[in-house]
Amino acid sequence: MITFFEQWLCRVEAVAIASLLSIAAALHCSQVFSRYVFSKSFSSIDEISIYMVIAMVFLGTSRADAFRQNISIDIIHTLLSKEKALTLWKICDFFLLTISFFMGVFSTKSVLFSYSINETSVSSLGVIIWPIMAVIPVSFFLVSLRALGRLTGVIDIKTEGPKKEFFH
DSSP: OHHHHHHHHHHHHHHHHHHHHHHHHHHHHHHHHHHHHHSOOOHHHHHHHHHHHHHHHHHHHHHHHHTTOSSOOHHHHHHSOHHHHHHHHHHHHHHHHHHHHHHHHHHHHHHHHHHHTTOBOSSTTOOBSHHHHTHHHHHHHHHHHHHHHHHHTSSOTTBSSTTOBSOO
């Protein structure tokens, strides 16, 4: 069940990241085109593409964690025996779980505050900010869930993501 969920989540993340990147790139290209052909710049296009890139980065954080490509000092893991390296990964996952969970809680508070004051962007577009900010706690909670899954053994810690062996 968890393996199916993890694979499904990886696919959804990959599609979302690719879509956000494609749309942001298309918006930037249209902005360049409009500047050179029509000598007109649309600031709202920049704002929308920036929001898409921000969402992509936070979703990418969760995706990177799924493949164990987050920040780590791999040389230490390669110098240790397999048992000690697994212990070190579990310690890292514990700290990752703790930090990402609290970051998720604090960012949720920020999203709820933004929602309560009906915060909008300062540009002429006036985009409502809280739905854009909502991707931040979601990504932190996904990282927390994956770290918890690895700590409890639900997600195999010996792999570096779907179909990649961690120890070679």
